[in-house]
Amino acid sequence: MIEQLAILAPGLLGGSVAMAARARGAARRIVIWARRPEVRDALRSQPWCDAVAETPEEAVRAANLVVLAAPVEKIIELARQIAPALPDGVIVTDVGSVKNRLCRKCRAALPPHARFVGSHPMAGSQKTGWENGSAELFAGRTCFVTPENGADAQAAGIVTDFWRALGGRTVSVTPAQxxxxxxxxxxxxxxxxxxxxxxxxxxxxxxxxxxxxxxxxxxxxxxxxxxxxxxxxxxxxxxxxxxxxxxxxxxxxxxxxxxxxxxxxxxxxxxxxxxxxxxxx
Amino acid sequence: MIEQLAILAPGLLGGSVAMAARARGAARRIVIWARRPEVRDALRSQPWCDAVAETPEEAVRAANLVVLAAPVEKIIELARQIAPALPDGVIVTDVGSVKNRLCRKCRAALPPHARFVGSHPMAGSQKTGWENGSAELFAGRTCFVTPENGADAQAAGIVTDFWRALGGRTVSVTPAQxxxxxxxxxxxxxxxxxxxxxxxxxxxxxxxxxxxxxxxxxxxxxxxxxxxxxxxxxxxxxxxxxxxxxxxxxxxxxxxxxxxxxxxxxxxxxxxxxxxxxxxx
Structure with missing residues (x-):
């Protein structure tokens, strides 16, 4: 179980990560940050959200696992923004549907004491938005975990275990594969x-x-x-x-x-x- | 209502034509011929089959409407085979999924006193065989009726009315269109x-x-x-x-x-x- 899970910019996937983590007991405490104040207000009353942060930096400060759930270009921006606030040993992952360029940029943006392992849960939908999320979104779906060759095996294992706990069928390949x-x-x-x-x-x-x-x-x-x-x-x-x-x-x-x-x-x-x-x- | 309907070589589509015609009262009497003796035996006990003919010629002898339900190449063979037995004024149609070449060949095979109007009910399925047929197969589905330019308008109207009676949504275009x-x-x-x-x-x-x-x-x-x-x-x-x-x-x-x-x-x-x-x- 993840002690503290931070989810940044939840849409359909990020919202579903929170719902599934709560429903399946995959994280003890779930902290979420959303860009728009009205979304943050709405999130406060959700049973799968223990705290709403006002900034991305605040959301990650005590996290063990950070999930960057924004669209691809925003993921890199967010990685740069949270870099100075990340605690020692934190693991950072994302849900972007393309990995090679993104993983390279995320790793470059993060400090050495943070460990980045990319993810891609193949659980999209024509629907968007956290309101359409579901605790069952990942059940039985392929979730790619994409450690680089020579990446931190422990971090990759933790990310893999996390998606499995959410019901996903994990597959480990390099970002290029x-x-x-x-x-x-x-x-x-x-x-x-x-x-x-x-x-x-x-x-x-x-x-x-x-x-x-x-x-x-x-x-x-x-x-x-x-x-x-x-x-x-x-x-x-x-x-x-x-x-x-x-x-x-x-x-x-x-x-x-x-x-x-x-x-x-x-x-x-x-x-x-x-x-x-x-x-x- | 068609007085006597003959269906030759029923598969999924031909069987469904019989079932739908019976269920919806589109034909008074339904006569069927199938190539294989064991299929003819099985058809005899079906409530949508009034008589089983031993030959295609016998099946069409007193028909008002003949439906050639075989695969495309066999349709042309069947048209040639029944030509001498067709009664005056009979209307012949088919269910082939390609029309231009087929309609030309069928018209050439039939005698002048028979009127050919091609049909193509877009109601296929990955399933095949009359056993998988359904009286509802054509309900709401596009049924192309493909009279040639200058074709017999009355015959085209009767074929159109028949598919409508079976629940189809008819569309009239030339075979080439x-x-x-x-x-x-x-x-x-x-x-x-x-x-x-x-x-x-x-x-x-x-x-x-x-x-x-x-x-x-x-x-x-x-x-x-x-x-x-x-x-x-x-x-x-x-x-x-x-x-x-x-x-x-x-x-x-x-x-x-x-x-x-x-x-x-x-x-x-x-x-x-x-x-x-x-x-x-």
């Missing part, structure tokens, strides 16, 4: 869904009337927040471009097989795709 | 989902462990039957290739915007996609 994985399984699908919807809107928006369940499923994530995705594409640009390139090359292969009437090749691709999809459950 | 629409809203999404799964399987199948709801949604249709999709890609090759080309060109534009850091352009694409997806409901 993390970014390659999410570029392929999350950022590429978003680019494809957005691009398909953008294409159909331009071709003939009236076709939406004929959308079946397949199109609805395939495009659901295109309804996600644009600002969040711009930030992700910015943070993970190289890996996203690489994933798009690989997708385009493979789609060109499928196109050529259809064009040349190479139906055994088309079948092989359909069947490999089906085997992978069936394995997702 | 139909094939362009489904290439974009159905066949392209299938190619993308298959290609994404094929790519991920080749990159690292272990990543499946980290799949979130977004990847699951985006790839769900990749689990569809390969044989069915090969037939669709064969039948609608030109339109599918064109849709893939347009998708690739647009994706190249998104890729370039990310690569050049043109975030206003990336935002415009994300927002256009979101508006289209939000409009699907």
């Amino acid at each position: 993390h970014d390659e994985i999410v570029a392929n399984i999350s950022h590429l699908p978003q680019a494809l869904a957005t691009n398909l919807c953008d294409l159909l809107a331009q071709k003939n928006p009236a076709w939406r009337e004929h959308a079946g369940a397949g199109l609805r499923d395939t495009t659901r994530i295109a309804a996600s927040d644009a600002t969040m995705w711009i930030e992700i594409f910015q943070q993970n640009r190289d890996e996203v471009l690489h994933a798009i390139d690989q997708f385009q090359a493979r789609l060109a292969g499928l196109r050529a097989a259809i064009d040349h009437g190479d139906w055994p090749e088309v079948r092989a691709r359909l069947e490999r795709g089906k085997i992978f999809r069936d394995s997702l459950g | 139909h094939d362009e629409i489904v290439a974009n809203i159905s066949h392209l999404p299938q190619a993308l989902a298959t290609n994404l799964c094929d790519l991920l399987a080749q990159k690292n199948p272990a990543w499946r462990e980290h799949a979130g709801a977004g990847l699951r949604d985006t790839t769900r249709i990749a689990a569809s039957d390969a044989t069915m999709w090969i037939e669709i890609f064969q039948q609608n090759r030109d339109e599918v290739l064109h849709a893939i080309d347009q998708f690739q060109a647009r994706l190249a534009g998104l890729r370039a915007a990310i690569d050049h850091g043109d975030w206003p352009e990336v935002r415009a694409r994300l927002e256009r996609g979101k508006i289209f997806r939000d409009s699907l409901g």
Whole structure:
């Protein structure tokens, strides 16, 4: 159990961290700081919030674990801001969905006596805001913990135990491995869904009337927040471009097989795709 | 109400046509032919089947409306086989998911005294077989009715009324328009989902462990039957290739915007996609 947990700038994820930590007894005392005064007022009455700090520095001063729950660019700002106030031995983590650049910058911003280990709980939603949070948000979901090679193993272990206590299924990879994985399984699908919807809107928006369940499923994530995705594409640009390139090359292969009437090749691709999809459950 | 409805080679769709026609009183008498003797035996005891014919010719001899419910290539064979047995004034339709080439071939196969109007109820499922059929399969679903320009308006009206009686939302377009629409809203999404799964399987199948709801949604249709999709890609090759080309060109534009850091352009694409997806409901 974490003795004192500080959560800075709680949105959907940060709020859910507090709710889950309280519900599952993962932290004894939970201190939260939010940027806007009206949010701080609202937080004071929540059963999963023991104290509301007026500043980030105040929130972290006696913390054992600090969770930076802001959007990616703000995470780095917050790390710089709390650096002088961090107590000896404190562990700092975050919930940013891109890790390599962010972890490097956070480590650079923090003093040597603080230990940074990045996290990424894959528990987003189209909903945002701590009001939509849930103590069950992380239950059974993949939570990446991304220590650098040669990072403090004890700190990584504590962060891993924390996400497990919140119900997550933890996976330990380096920040660079993390970014390659999410570029392929999350950022590429978003680019494809957005691009398909953008294409159909331009071709003939009236076709939406004929959308079946397949199109609805395939495009659901295109309804996600644009600002969040711009930030992700910015943070993970190289890996996203690489994933798009690989997708385009493979789609060109499928196109050529259809064009040349190479139906055994088309079948092989359909069947490999089906085997992978069936394995997702 | 159709006086006598003949359904040839019922699978999921043909079986559901019989069930819905009985449940909704859309046909007085329902005669079915199936290729395999054991299926004919099983059909005899179904409450939505008044008679089982031993041959396709026998099934259509006194029919007012014939529904060819076989896979696309078999539909043309069946049309040729029943041609000599069709009574005067009979209307023939089908449930094939590609229409232009198929409608041309069916019309060529049928005698002048039979009237052909193609149909495509967009009510597929990953399940197959008449045993998985449902009287509610067409409820609220788009059913394309595809008369040729200059086709028999009365026959098109009867086919339209029939699908409406089964609960469908009918849309009348030419066979060529139909094939362009489904290439974009159905066949392209299938190619993308298959290609994404094929790519991920080749990159690292272990990543499946980290799949979130977004990847699951985006790839769900990749689990569809390969044989069915090969037939669709064969039948609608030109339109599918064109849709893939347009998708690739647009994706190249998104890729370039990310690569050049043109975030206003990336935002415009994300927002256009979101508006289209939000409009699907």
